[in-house]
Amino acid sequence: MLYSNTQGIGADLVLLHGWGFNSALFSHLVDDYKNQYRITLIDLPGHGRSANVDGGLNEWCNEIIKILPNNPILLGWSLGGLLAINIANKIKISQLILLASTPKFIKDNDWNYGIDANNFEQFSNTLQLDPTQGLKRFISLQTDNKTQLKSLKRSLDTLPASPNALAQGLAILLKSDLRKPLKQLTIPVQVILGERDTLVPIAIIKWYELHNISLTLLNTGHLPFLHPDFELSII
Template sequence: MPGHGRSANVDGGLNEWCDEIIKILPDNPILLGWSLGGLLAINIAKKIKISQLILLASTPKFIKDSDWNYGIDADNFEQFSNTLQLNLSKGLKRFISLQTDNKAQLKSLNRSIDALPASPNALSQGLDILLKSDLRKLLKQLTIPVQVILGKRDTLVPVDIVKWYKAQNISLTLLNTGHLPFLHPDFELSII
């Protein structure tokens, strides 16, 4: 993702980030998007031909409102956003500590956060994408295979969203994990 890890910053929002990612994709890829990356993957699936979309701990709309009960309360999101913007490393480490009780995994993830932090610009843009994006209609319009993998204990993507995904006839896998389902021992089997 732009501005994360070793990727360069890209000014803009959802479309600009997706356009940058599209530049490096092979023809007819399988896209897997985790969390915010799921929004990017849905949007990319609208722009180019892909063979399959896998959403990992993701939702087409992250913020709860009057017609969407499967998101984060706007006040809680603002508090989370403020915490991250005040101290990115500390905020991410606190968030991750709530997602796993495996101390070895936690240490490894914390080292990764310190080694490859997101830039403040990318953080701000990513939070804005999470706050403003509503890709429900777009996801419903896709004609490619879509698979969703969720964690039953996820604090950002409520497990109740299963009802909405099932109503869209989307293939669904639930793991006994939080917002980091790739830490679950059966994760690799669930995406095959």
């Protein structure tokens, strides 16, 4: 069973976090926007307070769908963005927001907007040696806000992801290609990227612009929602 928590009033907004983290990552967004939206936080399978789910992309998404409100605004960060794209092709949602995310993370012969598979595996292998410490170092490079850092690091210490879920999540990042499903969507799609993101190359803006996807660029890295200029402008 997956953990979820809902707060606030207004249109339903669901937040999906990324690999290795948990929904506490978004606690400041809840504080900032709970008077405008009814916000549901979900811990991904095997992350935070959620049980493991056997399988990959579709199995994870099917479990998430079971606890979604009707016709929500769906926001996904990083790995959560892949899940959100897939979910948006399975059920009715009102809007899709992708934070530091892409329909395909890995570069290959017909996709120049990803990261090199060897570099990705090197990065993931380093993280898997000590996921909690690796993720702490990672977020330390993304924000100078000491209060945010302390809160995020505490959530990683108290609610670490399971080894099984970490391996499954990396496989989803490595193998998923959701370009076609994303292009097929007829709902509003917004993308927010960081100019200094090392995991989602900034060159992908060409692809998003080519497909008329609304784009916001912030002078930050892979966690744009921690940037002081970050703002949710939901249609």
